[in-house]
Amino acid sequence: MDEPKYTISNAAKLMGISVHTLRMYEREGLIIPFKKSSNQRLYSDRDLERVKCIRKTINDDKINIEGIRRVLALIPCWAIVKCSAEDRSHCEFFSGYTKPCWMINHKKNVCKDRECRTCEVYQSFGSCSSIKDKMKELLP
């Protein structure tokens, strides 16, 4: 499931989209593929699941990319990774609301040792209702 096994052209073929589209989703911060040391992208089955979710949100639900990014920026990562008050006060994400946390430089907090690609926060958007489900889980 998490094994990075598809090259970008294979992934694109499997999803029925162009290679460029996959790179665009990445540039827009919607997906983080695995990268080999040579910078070549590789996609796992979970990645493809995520792409499917992105496509559904764009094509069926008619939400544009900026909109998706804004939704992702609402994921309460601070409550998920349980970062300290100290961390929060230095975190650009905690105060901002336009970009998801993984698009932001976070070297000096609890996230510095985490890989965003495998982080629970990033993966909250694996399937399409999952962000709200995550919130239900976190809130009383």
Add this chain to the structure above:
Amino acid sequence: MDEPKYTISNAAKLMGISVHTLRMYEREGLIIPFKKSSNQRLYSDRDLERVKCIRKTINDDKINIEGIRRVLALIPCWAIVKCSAEDRSHCEFFSGYTKPCWMINHKKNVCKDRECRTCEVYQSFGSCSSIKDKMKELLP
């Protein structure tokens, strides 16, 4: 601030937009103006503040209307109005994720006596970072 005092044409003039645009925002579920018994709309200063926020989100942040609605659908109303497990299990909003709670029929729960227009949930979107601020308030 909350007094409904502007007719739709006055409100439109104050915001520099057309009357139709205000009605569109309403149809799309982004705003709930006061309505006289004759069905005529009236806008308060707080309403205009909200319209300003909507316009900024559409024109500057480039998020489309569906996107805004999806963001609004993430407001964790259940934690704000503290509705019961019973209420939640019957609430179409609690399980859905495409429409804000005030676009949904809620006659048989704690919201039946509330007016959405003045509800804290609806007003979480008064200014533009306020939804995330609300979440910080609710989460540990």
Add this chain to the structure above:
DNA sequence: GAAAGTTGATATCATTTAGTATCAACTTTG
């Protein structure tokens, strides 16, 4: 009671946006 304004609807328009095609330089693969 007449003029001005409002409502909801439809048709239309200008702009934006997601996505494709094409390109040269670089990397992988067999």
Add this chain to the structure above:
DNA sequence: CAAAGTTGATACTAAATGATATCAACTTTC
């Protein structure tokens, strides 16, 4: 080492989206 594939960039296109204009029926206002 040569063919196939990848990377990042730019130019372009078809479709969708926010917004305006126009309409007849109805209300408000003076």
